[in-house]
Amino acid sequence: MYKSLLFSINLLSASIVSAQAPAQSKLSVHWEELSAADFRDGIARAQGTCLLPFGILEKHGPHLPLGNDLLNVRYVALNAAQQEYAIVFPEYYFGQIFEAKHQQLQLLQETTDEMARNGCKKIIIVNGHGGNNSLLPFFAQSQLETPHDYVVYVQSIARSGPGEPKHKSNPATDMHAGESETSVSMIARPDLVHLDRAAQESGADQARLKLPDGLYTGIWWYARFPNHYAGEGAVASRELGEFESKNWINGIVEAIRAVKADQESLRLQNEFYERSKHPLGP
Numbered sequence: 001m002y003k004s005l006l007f008s009i010n011l012l013s014a015s016i017v018s019a020q021a022p023a024q025s026k027l028s029v030h031w032e033e034l035s036a037a038d039f040r041d042g043i044a045r046a047q048g049t050c051l052l053p054f055g056i057l058e059k060h061g062p063h064l065p066l067g068n069d070l071l072n073v074r075y076v077a078l079n080a081a082q083q084e085y086a087i088v089f090p091e092y093y094f095g096q097i098f099e100a101k102h103q104q105l106q107l108l109q110e111t112t113d114e115m116a117r118n119g120c121k122k123i124i125i126v127n128g129h130g131g132n133n134s135l136l137p138f139f140a141q142s143q144l145e146t147p148h149d150y151v152v153y154v155q156s157i158a159r160s161g162p163g164e165p166k167h168k169s170n171p172a173t174d175m176h177a178g179e180s181e182t183s184v185s186m187i188a189r190p191d192l193v194h195l196d197r198a199a200q201e202s203g204a205d206q207a208r209l210k211l212p213d214g215l216y217t218g219i220w221w222y223a224r225f226p227n228h229y230a231g232e233g234a235v236a237s238r239e240l241g242e243f244e245s246k247n248w249i250n251g252i253v254e255a256i257r258a259v260k261a262d263q264e265s266l267r268l269q270n271e272f273y274e275r276s277k278h279p280l281g282p
Helices: 036-045 068-083 105-117 135-142 179-188 195-200 220-224 238-261 265-276
Strands: 049-054 122-127 151-155
Touching: 049 068, 049 105, 049 238, 068 122, 068 179, 068 238, 105 122, 105 135, 122 135, 122 238, 135 151, 151 238, 151 265, 179 238
Parallel strands: 049 122, 122 151
Antiparallel strands: none
């Protein structure tokens, strides 16, 4: 179903063993900017470590672009890869948003399979969308179902930290297109932020469901935030955005370094595959 969508990623890396290009002093971290020869050199420099910034297309209040999550996560991923070299996969919008009827697991599996075939044996999915918080760990766990010669890691959103500037809005409802996310967008893509529109719709919690803690239903988000807007984007600031962007970037840099040093995950994964063939023992 998704083969045509992938248009075979080897078109992007273009038969790595062919086409020699003049050496460059600095390798781009953008997958799509590398020549075939540079891609091979980049994979070696990255020690097979690649980033898949993971976003979505969805409404972000009245003041932010539909692709806001991907724009922000690509900004921090690219900046992190500049500090600790890794190859960053092109724009990938196909995240979880069942409220908008998207489906994507098969596409994601084929994407990571193709990345691995092209040398990315350590794939860090850098999440930029809160709706993926359950999906991506499930996807990583599902890699144990069938043997793979690569490892999938998931890096969650981590913008806050000690010393953060004081927020002007309620942190309990600052979840989607609110103060924090809008502040990061003011750093990543200030040209697409329209603060003057932020008050045109309400980002208040409508609290239309009364259920006990620990009891989940899929309609919870719509019940609380029918405008697909949670928080107060109008009070966003560059000061907060700079802090949260830097904190997020530093977390990704740390993750890249840890993944490069990780020699156990693939070994244990292969051990699991082998032992799962004989559930009753040798």
